[in-house]
Amino acid sequence: MDVIHSVAIIAVVSACTILIRAVPFLLFGGNRQVPETIHYLGKFLPEAIMATLVIYCLRNIEIMEGTHGFPELISVALVAILHLWKKNILISVGLGTICYMVLIQMIFT
Amino acid sequence: MLGYIFLGIAFGLMLQDAGYHFMWAFAISVVVYAGSMQFVMVTLLSGGASLFYTAIMTLFINGRHIFYGFSFIEKYRSMGKVYPYMVFSLTDETYSVLCRTKVPPEMNEKKVMFLISFFNQCYWIAGSVIGGLAGQLITFDSTGIDFSMTALFVAIVVEQWRESKSHIPATAGFLMSLLFLFVFGADRFILPSLLMSVIILIAARKHLDGKEAQMQDASCIRTEE
Numbered sequence: 001m002d003v004i005h006s007v008a009i010i011a012v013v014s015a016c017t018i019l020i021r022a023v024p025f026l027l028f029g030g031n032r033q034v035p036e037t038i039h040y041l042g043k044f045l046p047e048a049i050m051a052t053l054v055i056y057c058l059r060n061i062e063i064m065e066g067t068h069g070f071p072e073l074i075s076v077a078l079v080a081i082l083h084l085w086k087k088n089i090l091i092s093v094g095l096g097t098i099c100y101m102v103l104i105q106m107i108f109t
Numbered sequence: 110m111l112g113y114i115f116l117g118i119a120f121g122l123m124l125q126d127a128g129y130h131f132m133w134a135f136a137i138s139v140v141v142y143a144g145s146m147q148f149v150m151v152t153l154l155s156g157g158a159s160l161f162y163t164a165i166m167t168l169f170i171n172g173r174h175i176f177y178g179f180s181f182i183e184k185y186r187s188m189g190k191v192y193p194y195m196v197f198s199l200t201d202e203t204y205s206v207l208c209r210t211k212v213p214p215e216m217n218e219k220k221v222m223f224l225i226s227f228f229n230q231c232y233w234i235a236g237s238v239i240g241g242l243a244g245q246l247i248t249f250d251s252t253g254i255d256f257s258m259t260a261l262f263v264a265i266v267v268e269q270w271r272e273s274k275s276h277i278p279a280t281a282g283f284l285m286s287l288l289f290l291f292v293f294g295a296d297r298f299i300l301p302s303l304l305m306s307v308i309i310l311i312a313a314r315k316h317l318d319g320k321e322a323q324m325q326d327a328s329c330i331r332t333e334e
Contacts, residue, residue: 024178042179051282
């Protein structure tokens with residue numbers, strides 16, 4: 001573990017993250033009106049982004065090899081069902097993660 | 110929010126597994142504070158990634174946060190002293206909580222919004238530290254704990270799907286990511302799929318604006334009434 005390099009990585013991630021979050025406020029933070037299109041995208045794009053992030057999380061699954069993505073598929077289905085049923089993030093995320101850990105550590109080894 | 114504590118614990122555990130003391134988890138959660146990016150960061154740190162690659166990955170993964178800010182420009186402008194902190198702390202979780210929260214008229218809205226943001230970060234920091242400490246004190250096989258990130262996004266999608274009157278945005282996101290994942294592979298599909306989603310949404314604008322008129326609170330439409 002290289003301490004200086006680790007600190008540098010943290011600093012870069014921090015700076016880039018702050019920059020991203022500040023961009024809309026720097027561009028339209030004065031009294032400038034936010035363009036209609038941007039406003040519209042602010043409403044609907046997050047739904048598309050969240051869907052993309054689910055795929056991002058599952059991007060390394062090899063359908064043809066190893067576990068064929070079964071642990072992921074089963075756990076994702078469990079999270080979705082639990083969330084439709086209980087509507088509680090902690091239950092869905094907690095039980096879904098435990099299910100996945102059990103599957104890959106004990107069943108699909 | 111308890112989900113944040115759980116995810117924080119998962120992050121702390123992963124970082125501990127990579128050989129970093131819990132104080133690292135604490136420091137990262139204070140200055141970075143970006144859920145999914147922090148998970149990716151564990152792999153960057155343990156792999157000794159270059160700073161350039163780190164910057165690109167961060168801009169890539171956190172790029173979606175730009176769109177959160179646009180929903181809150183009018184609101185945050187009037188927040189006074191805590192304005193910079195509000196901008197800094199606008200994460201996925203905080204965004205979705207702020208969107209869903211309806212502040213009762215008798216309460217001070219600015220104060221409520223600030224406290225939601227602030228406590229969210231406190232939960233996150235507490236979770237990271239607990240995870241890091243737990244990883245040091247007890248040894249157990251934490252393989253697969255990173256699935257908590259996937260589970261979080263799945264739960265958010267389910268919730269948005271249920272509340273939204275139109276499923277065009279989510280469907281566009283799914284189809285475009287699958288398409289570009291297939292075409293460009295796992296390392297380069299996010300940017301093109303997000304760009305295509307933007308184009309599709311702009312094309313579907315008439316339809317969605319019409320739906321919005323009947324919509325109660327799909328995502329963040331209460332910003333400036």
